[in-house]
Amino acid sequence: MDDEIMFKIALTTSILGIVGIIIFSGYIGPQELHINDINRGMIDQEVSIQGVVENIKETKTSQTYFLEMVDGTGKIVVVVFHQNVEDYEKYNLKLNNLLKRRIKVVGKITEYDGRFELILKDSKSLNIIS
Numbered sequence: 001m002d003d004e005i006m007f008k009i010a011l012t013t014s015i016l017g018i019v020g021i022i023i024f025s026g027y028i029g030p031q032e033l034h035i036n037d038i039n040r041g042m043i044d045q046e047v048s049i050q051g052v053v054e055n056i057k058e059t060k061t062s063q064t065y066f067l068e069m070v071d072g073t074g075k076i077v078v079v080v081f082h083q084n085v086e087d088y089e090k091y092n093l094k095l096n097n098l099l100k101r102r103i104k105v106v107g108k109i110t111e112y113d114g115r116f117e118l119i120l121k122d123s124k125s126l127n128i129i130s
Contacts, residue, residue, distance in 0.1 A: 030106050035074035038116050042109045049076065049118060050104045050129065056096055065095045069103070069118075077117045078105050080126070087123030102129040 030046040038047070051071035058065050063082040068075060085095060106125040107118040120126060 035069075035071050035076045037073075038076070038109055040111070043111055044108060046106065046108050046121065047118070048104060048106045050102065051076075052100065052102050053098045054100075056099055058095075067095070067098065067103075069105070077115070078107065078120060078126075079117055080120045084120055084123045084126075088126075098128070103127060104129055 030048045032048045032050075035049060035051065049069065049071065051069040053067050054070050054075070055068040056065060057068075063085050065080040065085060067078040067080065069078050080095060088095060104127045105118060105120060107120045110117050110119055
């Protein structure tokens with residue numbers, strides 16, 4: 001095959017690949033999981049989980065919130081650090097009002113004291129479903 005033809009094929013393929021990445025990048029998101037699907041191999045991965053907030057605890061010193069969330073398959077703690085709490089409060093959303101509400105969160109899986117936790121990615125990573 002001629003070098004010029006190979007160059008044209010490679011260039012066309014590259015351009016199509018870049019255009020495809022640009023078009024579909026908005027549709028690529030974190031993996032949606034059930035709580036019982038989480039395992040040690042997923043630590044430090046970003047995932048999305050839906051569930052109901054069963055309990056809310058707040059630290060007295062650092063304004064960090066711990067949301068206990070259930071989805072029918074298990075329970076996990078979602079950690080919301082103070083910088084995200086401040087962002088929510090700017091929009092008059094009090095995290096204590098999330099009790100018994102269905103939410104969807106995106107965050108990084110971690111392990112603390114032998115139990116999995118989800119560290120909230122940012123203030124846009126928590127959505128109230130109902």
